[in-house]
Amino acid sequence: xxxxxxxxxxxxxxxxxxxxxxxxxxxxxxxxxxxxxxxxxxxxxxxxxxxxxxxxxxxxxxxxxxxxxxxxxxxxxxxxxxxxxxxxxxxxxxxxxxxxxxxxxxxxx
Numbered sequence: 347x348x349x350x351x352x353x354x355x356x357x358x359x360x361x362x363x364x365x366x367x368x369x370x371x372x373x374x375x376x377x378x379x380x381x382x383x384x385x386x387x388x389x390x391x392x393x394x395x396x397x398x399x400x401x402x403x404x405x406x407x408x409x410x411x412x413x414x415x416x417x418x419x420x421x422x423x424x425x426x427x428x429x430x431x432x433x434x435x436x437x438x439x440x441x442x443x444x445x446x447x448x449x450x451x452x453x454x455x
Contacts, residue, residue: 416445 378386423431423442434440
């Protein structure tokens with residue numbers, strides 16, 4: 347029995363090429379027509395509000411003193427609104443396990 351990492355060597359004159367065949371199933375198109383694609387993209391442009399800027403949190407990195415003691419974890423968890431904590435718990439089973447200080451370079455500017 348052959349291992350999964352073994353390959354057949356191509357015979358003389360053969361090349362390693364892959365041929366992909368697309369089957370026409372009952373005359374169904376392989377995708378949307380060019381007109382349908384254009385209409386869809388136009389609709390998406392109308393609905394898309396564009397990039398949404400993240401809220402700026404005042405004082406990230408700048409106001410925090412590097413030697414100041416970190417706040418207790420429970421105080422930080424209580425800053426998260428209750429509905430958000432419940433949603434995080436239901437979606438991700440989020441557990442808050444520690445507090446760490448990150449350098450300002452870790453944040454996008």
